[in-house]
Amino acid sequence: MHFPNIQPKITPIYQTSVFKFEDLDAVRQYFDEPGSRYLYSRNGNPNSDELATAVARWEGGVGAVATGSGMAAIFAALLTYCQAGDHVLCAADIYGGSAALLNLELARLGITVSYVPFEDLGDLRAYLQPTTRLLLCETMSNPLLRVVNLRQLATECHQHGLKLVVDNTFATPVLTRPLAYGADLVLHSVTKYLAGHSDVTAGAVVARTPEDVARLRQIGTVFGLTLSPMESWLGVRGLKTMRLRVAAHSENAWAVADFLDKHPAVQAVYYPGLPTHPEHGLATTQGAGRFGGMLSFRLPDDAAVVNSFMQRSQLFPFAPSLAGVDSSCSHPLYTSHRALTDAQRAGLGITVGLVRLSVGIEPVEELLADLAHALAS
Template sequence: MSRIQPKTTPIYQTSVFTFQDLNELEQYFEEPGKQYMYTRYGNPNSDELAEGINKLEGGAGAVVTSSGMSAILAAVFSYCQAGDHLLCAEEIYGGSSTLLSQELERLGITVTYVPNEELYEISNYVQPNTKLLLTETMSNPLLQVMDVDKLVQETKRAGIKLVIDNTFATPILTKPLALGADMVIHSVTKYLSGHSDVTAGVVVAKDVEDYNRAKKVMMVFGLNLSPFESWLAARGLKTLRLRMRQHSSNALAIAKFLQQHPKVKQVWYPGLESHAQQEVAAKQGNGLFGGMLSFQISDELEDVNKFMQELQQIPFAPSLAGVSTSISHPLSTSHRALTPEKQQKLGITLGVIRLSVGIEEPEELISDLKQALEKI
C-alpha cells in the first residue's frame, strides 16, 4: 500500500505526543522544533498557521495565541516587566486600552497615551524606562492611518521598540516589519481567519530573539491556540488575498455612496479623497484600503436603533472582518470602557456606526443601507 499523503494537514486533536524512550525524549530537548511533546508547547496545526502568517508578514518567526488580546499581552511581555513604561496611541481598540490601563498597570507596567497627531514626535512622552510604542496601522474605529515610516524613524530615535497591530490592514495591504517595525500583532479572529468562526491571535517578530521571547511567554502563560481553531484559521488564511481585494473594492463603493447620502454626517474611509491620510494609505496599502469604514448619522438613540432595526441583510454584530457584512456600535461595544470625556475627545459619539464590509455583491449592500437610512 502506498504511503498516504494528504493535501490538507490533518487535525492533530491531541493534548500530548508520545515517545519511544528516554533517548527520544532527550532528542526533543536537544533539537527544538523537530518533535512535539505537549500541545501547549507546540502542535502541527498551530505551527502551520504560524508559518503561513510569518511568511505573509516577512518575519523571523510567528507565535499564534488564543485571541487577539492574548497576542497583545504576549507582545508587551516580550519587552516589558514590572517597573517599565510603554506608550500607546490614544485612538486604539478599547480592549487594548482596558488591558493596558486596568490590568498591566496592576502588575507594575505603566502606560501613557499619545494623541495620534503627536505620534511622530514623542520625545516629550518618552521616559528612561519606556520600552515600546503600541499603535495600529489603521485605528479602530475612525480609520486614522499611521505613517509607519515616520513611526519607525521616531521610535529608533527614541531607542524604543515599535509594535503595530496590523489587524485592519493585514499583510496584503501593509507589511510593517518590512518598513522597520519590530513586532506585528493581529487578531486572527478577524481578517486572517475571515469567517467569524475562530478566536485567535498572532505575534510576528522581526528578530529571532524577540520571537523566542514571545514564544516563551505563550508557553508559560498558556496562551496557546487549540489544534482545531488553528486548522480552521489556516484554512481561512488561504483565501486572504482574494478576500481582501473584494473587501476593499466593496468598501470603497459603499464609502462613496454614504458620503453622498444626506442623512450621513461624516464618513471615515482611507480610500476617499477627503480622508486626511489618503495618500499615505494608498502608498502603504498598495492601492487597497481595506474593508473597514465608519460613518456618522444622527446622534439620537431612536434614530440609531431605527437604522439598525431596518437593515434587512446587515446584522448588528460586535466584531468585524467576516465574509458577511456587519455593523457595530463603538460607543456601546469596543470603546464602552472609555470615560465619556475620552469618547468625546476621540469623536466616538452615539451616531458613529462601524461597518465591516464583506464580500457580497456591493449593489445588494448599498440597497440595504439606502432603505434603512431612508427610514430614519
C-alpha cells in the same frame, strides 16, 4: 498505528493534547534539539506551528506564535519587551480592548501607559519617560480609520530606543506589511480577516528577530496562550483565500463609503479610500492602492436614529466583531470602546451617532440597496 502510504495534501488536524515518546533518549532529543519533536500541545502542535509559519511568511518575519485570541496576541507582544516598572506609549486612537488591557490589567503588574494623540506621533519627546520601552499602534485605527505613517513612526521610536509594536488587523498583510517599514513586532486578531469567516477565535504575533520569536514562544507556553489544533487548522484554511477576500472587501467598502459620503442622512464618513480623508495619500502608497473593508460613519447623536438604522438594515446586522465575509455593523460607544474613559471617548469623537461597518463580499448592489433602505427613515 502507522499509515505509511497516506500523503494528505492538507495538513491533518492533530487533535491531541500530548505526544508519545519511545524512551528517555527520545524525550532528551526534544529538549536538546528544539523543533525536532512535539511534547505537549501547550508547548507546540503541528497545526498551531503551521498557522504561525504561514502568518510569519505573509508578514515577512522570521517567526511567529499563534495565540488563543487577538487579546492574547496583544498581551504576548507587550510582555515581550516589558516588565514591572516599565512604561508604554500607546496611540490614543486604539481598539478599546487594548486600552482595557493596559489600563486595568498591566497596570496591576506595574506597567504604566501614556496615550499619544494622533497628531503627536511624529514627535514623542514630550511623552517619554526613562522606563519607556515601546509604542503600540494600529496600521488603520479602530474605529476612526486613521492611518499611521509607519516608516516615520519606526524612525521616531528607534531614535529614542523604543520598540514599535503594530496591530495590523484592519489592514492585513495583503495591504500593508509593517515589518517592511521598520516595526519590531506585528500582531493580528486572526479572528478577523486572516481567518475571515467569523468562525475562529485566534491571534498571532510576528517578530523580525529570532530573539523576539524565542521570547514570544516562552510567553505563549508559560502563560498558556497557545492556540488549539482545530482553531489553528481553520485559521490556515482561511489564509488561503485572504488575498481574494481582502480585494473584494476593499472594492465593496469603497463603493459603500462613496454612497454614504453622498447621503444626506450621514454627517461624516471615515474611510481612507475617500480623497477627502486626511491620510488618503499615505493610505494609497502604504496600502498598495487598496483601503480595506472597514469604515465608520456618523449619524445624529440620537440613539433612536441609530436604532432605526440597525433595525431596518438586513445585510448589516449588529454584531460586535468584524471582517467576516458577511457584512455587519457595530457601535464603538456601546461595544468595542466601552472600556475607554469618558474623556478618551470624547477626545476621539466616539459618540452615540458613530457606527462602524465591516463590509463583506456580498454583491455590492445588494449592500447599497440595503443601506438606502436603512437610512430612508
